[in-house]
Amino acid sequence: MRDFSSNHSALALNTATLGHNVEGAGAGWSPEQVIDGCAKRGYGGIVFWRRELGNNAAKLGRLSREAGLEVVGLCRSPFLTGPLTLADDQAIMDDFHQSIDEAAELQTSVLTIVTGGPEPGTKGMSESQKVLIDRVARAVPYAAERGVRLALEPLNPAMAGNRTCLMTAADALNVADEIGSENVGIAIDVCHVWWDTTLTDTLLGRAQGRILGYHLCDWLADTSDIMLDRGMMGDGVADLKAIRSAVEGTGYQGLCEVEIFSANNWWKRDPDEVLDTIVERFRDCC
């Protein structure tokens, strides 16, 4: 491991960046190894995925904090709308509540919501956003009792067929306005919003105090796969400094969470190399 002299305490690792236990990715590191790898480099935080927790949410949360890492969030709610949801409202809400329970066990204050796409049989987004608003609003009291805030994450419009009905920060803020709870905010992910020429105006104008998560990566000019070919910061065309400036211009003081899905590049590399590269790029490009 190289020696990095500067302070990286604003940096958090989303474990997806090491392939989060996808077969063959991240050299098969366990969550404990990932915690150790981040801690010894001076990362400030970590974000887990539900699939990694098993029955160990409380333990992994404790190990992270003991290693000096804040548990910045949990990925993610089940899909709440669209063709990829569980069978019915009861099953969806049960799993939504369970994801809130897991966030509480981790002792993290943020659960990220990936909404899901248009409801089967509907066209466009308006009907689906109504369903989304209803389901999130019903979960808010349950989450609030457990100290968990809900972060609505807009996804790249490329995923609007079945994975999201929020395509922009403005969409997410509009839905949050309808829900009308201080417990509901938004998450900003570079790969999902980098293209939005109105982003800075939207964030500075409407998102004061409402950003609950900031996710870093880059958008490669020749992105080969919308889901699994995200770039390392500096390798793409997103204006990372402008986006961070807008995010922090809203008063956001949370960590910068690196989340890179990269099946054919970063997931295949030595996790030590990935974690080192993130530190370098965070210092130079973000």
Next chain:
Amino acid sequence: MRDFSSNHSALALNTATLGHNVEGAGAGWSPEQVIDGCAKRGYGGIVFWRRELGNNAAKLGRLSREAGLEVVGLCRSPFLTGPLTLADDQAIMDDFHQSIDEAAELQTSVLTIVTGGPEPGTKGMSESQKVLIDRVARAVPYAAERGVRLALEPLNPAMAGNRTCLMTAADALNVADEIGSENVGIAIDVCHVWWDTTLTDTLLGRAQGRILGYHLCDWLADTSDIMLDRGMMGDGVADLKAIRSAVEGTGYQGLCEVEIFSANNWWKRDPDEVLDTIVERFRDCC
């Protein structure tokens, strides 16, 4: 061929829908066969691609009109920004002028512009939009002399890495405003803009008389390829009637141009079946 009793004169075929001479697609129909297939079904118009014209632009335009088809447009300008352009400004502008010449030879009044993405070495869109504005503005007099209008087409943000620096109708209108010529408008393509929850407001508020082309297809919920898996109208999740209503609410009286890139489905089917299906779906879903 089935008998369709209603009038389909508002329908135009973009030849890409039959694979436009991609090896093995569209049963290898020649442009003349495509003209005949559209005419005998009562289509009102046709749109060609430059690759199909060879030295026959004037002839294909004449054959189309003799068959009762309006030549609605030509696809497309060369990329004007980003990593996929020709070598330098001179080469780009020469090819841009040549595409205008070909539109004039076809006797169509609209050339569609697909802009290209972020300029190499830049981040985000602002620098690239300046380059775009400069290059389009320089071509406007040349186009105007030849009776050709330029339609700025926003593309789905999924393509913003290297194929577009206009992601929304508002982006395209902003750039058109900067150019400030009545000869420059926008093109609205369902697959590129269907997800935009502000689309109707943008078009009704700002696009009166400025839409030069309306492209029909659908967005499949489980789109497998951003470029080449477009859906037939009715098979996806776009609100086609709402989009058409907004487009026509701007005063647009042009044709509805069906443009479906579908390497693994519609391009593999019998062109007669494709042309029949379009007529049915246009009547029922659009």
